[in-house]
Amino acid sequence: MSATVHWLDRGAFMAHYYFDLKDGATQRDHAGVELRSDDDAIARAHVLADEIGNQGTVRDHACHVSVINENGHEVTRVPVSSEFRPRSTAGLKKIS
Numbered sequence: 001m002s003a004t005v006h007w008l009d010r011g012a013f014m015a016h017y018y019f020d021l022k023d024g025a026t027q028r029d030h031a032g033v034e035l036r037s038d039d040d041a042i043a044r045a046h047v048l049a050d051e052i053g054n055q056g057t058v059r060d061h062a063c064h065v066s067v068i069n070e071n072g073h074e075v076t077r078v079p080v081s082s083e084f085r086p087r088s089t090a091g092l093k094k095i096s
Helices: 040-057
Strands: 015-023 024-027 033-035 064-069 073-077
Touching: 015 040, 033 040, 033 064, 040 073
Parallel strands: none
Antiparallel strands: 015 024, 015 033, 015 064, 064 073
């Protein structure tokens, strides 16, 4: 299956990513969002995980945001915690 890539006037390629929440059950992101790279998707997942954790609604200690690319492959998993975490993306790694 080939990736759907969108061309922007600025000459940048965008890819589509989905951010599923897994908290005992999977809450699928059916809309997704277009981003420039896996790194941008990983950074967005960290922001989402922080926001979810700050809501205090985490039921499962294994709760995480799963980043899925447009080909259906998981890029990374970001744990959701109710503890404060700084929003630094330094040292992040992709799932190979």
